[in-house]
Amino acid sequence: MSRTGFGDGSFWQCLFSPGSVAMVGASDVPGSWGFNIMQRLIQSTGLRIFPVNPSHPTVQGLPAFKSVLDIPETPDMAIIAVPALRVPSVMQDCAKKRISAALVVSGGFSETDEEGRKLESQVVAVAKESGLRFVGPNTMGHANTHARFSSLGFMGKVVPGPVGFAAQSGNMGSRIMQLCMNEGIGFSKFVCTGNEANIRLEDYLEYLAQDDETRVIVFYIEGLREARRFVRLAKETTVSKPVVVMKAGATGASIRAARSHTGVLAGSDIIYTAAFRQTGVIRADNEDELADVVAALVKQPLPKGPRVAILTMGGGFGVVSAEACEREGLQMATLSDSTLSRLDGILPARWPHGNPVDMAGMDTMGEQVVLNCLSALIEDEGVDCVLSLVALHRFAPMMPGAAYMPSQRGNTDARAENLKAVAEKARSLGKPVLSVGAMPPSLGEKTAVETPWEGFSIYPSPQRAARVLHHLFWYKRYRDNVRQ
């Protein structure tokens, strides 16, 4: 018996790992939904595709069927991209065919006007009667990277990884996914939830909570339709799996905009804030912050406490970063005498003997000096996490800007090993190490994803890194309190 409330787990299997798909509205016209989605389906691995098109015998080289009813078997799912007025009858055909999962791409339903709302309730009625469940309408599609399956006709490639993501907006979903991928993070499942006439955000939460391929759950939310259920599920989930949300629509115009977007009521922001806080849900204020914290949840351990050590190569940057950390509720660690002695042995006498640890220009003397300082800070028992303003990524071979100083060239294998050893030390002690580029890194998607090892978290500014540490520490404390 599944926990999902949909009879059994095979529904989710059909939806996210279909072996066969009916593509209703399949097209040969480049740029159309029916064309683009077909392209994605063809790229998916091991998928039997049944294009449905009443007026063409083949679509993109595959034999097409006039109706879903003409398909010689029952496909695992149907994707529907036809004008809104035709959707109810297509759904009836799907129901007759005993298809259990559908995805309705078509727009023109409750996000528009009264007529659209009526049309949507007709589609819902068909689903209710037959037991067929569907994503959307008004969705941009979904993907399961582990099954190499995607219906995302208007989005780029989804990089595989441990993040399960449901978004109440196609373009915000696409944007957030891109930002995460820029930070080297990939996805297990993605779904654009559309109008949620049938399957709702709460259902995806329930599903992703028990999905073994998903280690971190992410939502872009404009409004919840089953807030109480969300609260109950979130509370159960966050004990073992982090849930990160961005909730938009807290102000007048944005509430109105959300209504015309997916027909949702955005509701009172105060209530949402309270609900997230009480259930251990990490709330990011914007999409950059969301990507930042998700990247850290994937790559870093949770800090045991709020005490930060800062390693900087210049005074001003240390001042700004200490301020950023304190504004985020973190504390500047008091370094132990033995750590101070270790640093005395590494740095010139003029270093200011405090935290931030100002290397006073010594970072230019080569990475071993930096790594030795870093080790000293990581191993201090009074330090819970480290913020390195010396951009660690410049030491890593394959990274843009790596080894830009002559002293940092040399055997790249040995250099990568040194860096890796420090990262592994930090991980074994349960201490996150975040690095900030002195100059903002312009990492392309590809480079970030191909980063040679995982112990890496780079942020473009100390403020963004401090915000991440705030979230990690807040979540750790929440979990500790719940577990007691």
Add this chain to the structure above:
Amino acid sequence: MSRTGFGDGSFWQCLFSPGSVAMVGASDVPGSWGFNIMQRLIQSTGLRIFPVNPSHPTVQGLPAFKSVLDIPETPDMAIIAVPALRVPSVMQDCAKKRISAALVVSGGFSETDEEGRKLESQVVAVAKESGLRFVGPNTMGHANTHARFSSLGFMGKVVPGPVGFAAQSGNMGSRIMQLCMNEGIGFSKFVCTGNEANIRLEDYLEYLAQDDETRVIVFYIEGLREARRFVRLAKETTVSKPVVVMKAGATGASIRAARSHTGVLAGSDIIYTAAFRQTGVIRADNEDELADVVAALVKQPLPKGPRVAILTMGGGFGVVSAEACEREGLQMATLSDSTLSRLDGILPARWPHGNPVDMAGMDTMGEQVVLNCLSALIEDEGVDCVLSLVALHRFAPMMPGAAYMPSQRGNTDARAENLKAVAEKARSLGKPVLSVGAMPPSLGEKTAVETPWEGFSIYPSPQRAARVLHHLFWYKRYRDNVRQ
């Protein structure tokens, strides 16, 4: 008679546009201060350089002098990069030589300990007696792009432009400069103020206020030594020239860090906040925000009011952006009936007939559709500024990602002209147009600087763009109130 309080303007001429420089501590050792600064001086245009080094007859191919006193003429300025203990006697030589301006790179003064403080007061005493004035000590140097002069041994190239910038930190100065250059913004003058033992931030404000090559003044501040004077000068200046600051050091650890950095007392943040607000000084919370608002001040007009129109290619992005604008105290413009009709003529019937203007996917139909919508919004009398979530930069030839859709290829000259016409219309009506990339733009320094026309302001997120509009509107209102 100069307004600067330094006798006459020739002092600033000597400091920022020297015809001849004594480089005390000039060196042939790569990587040393005396080497790197010499390199910069040699790259400067039309400069006579007198290296001073007691033990080498030549430095970097130029004849060297054992002492400043041995130089056959009086150089316009001296740059001093010798150990701290030797600085007082070098300063005495400079005074004897009747040099009027110096820059003391050496560290080891009031930013360290009691001994350093004593040493600094000796240097100050020499200056006081002789009338010689100096930058620093503990400075990374200065630059005047219009005179093609730079003493910045440890920084990259400074791109010319209209921003005058004084920073109480070398590495934050360098970082902020890089962020501004990434946004296509260049500098008239730059100075790292160091410990400000003699020339203080307030002096640079007075100088930059009357400098014709400076249109926007920027400061990175850890603490002010003459706060009352700053307030008086800022009030006079902001009426005609914007002043943007980032003030760090508001929290306990950052105050302590600032003290060990440049010996400054960071002081109460509440007082600073009030002082900036009352004098029309725009305060940015972090370095990204600083670069963002400076870029807009250089490229955009000030909005006459807080009414924003948003152009988006998807609903969710519109929701998030409307929220960002309202959080920043802006208002969503109510579009006029005639604007709504114009948009009806451009967009498909399903567009939601409100602000944000959701193009409902029509941005993929080619740039003319986008530009037509943009024109309609700019020309609406109820609209004070426009936020375009359709990334305008993708239409510009030479920009990364330009014309990535087949429909947007074509005659690049004509396309650039169309875009330029809309930008010029907006400028003539005094309406800022900020553009947000659907995907974060990864503009390299070079590309941004080479942007073909100036009417461009691109921000990586709607939140950052909304923050910029907040600052522009706040500053406009301040100026309107003061002028009444």
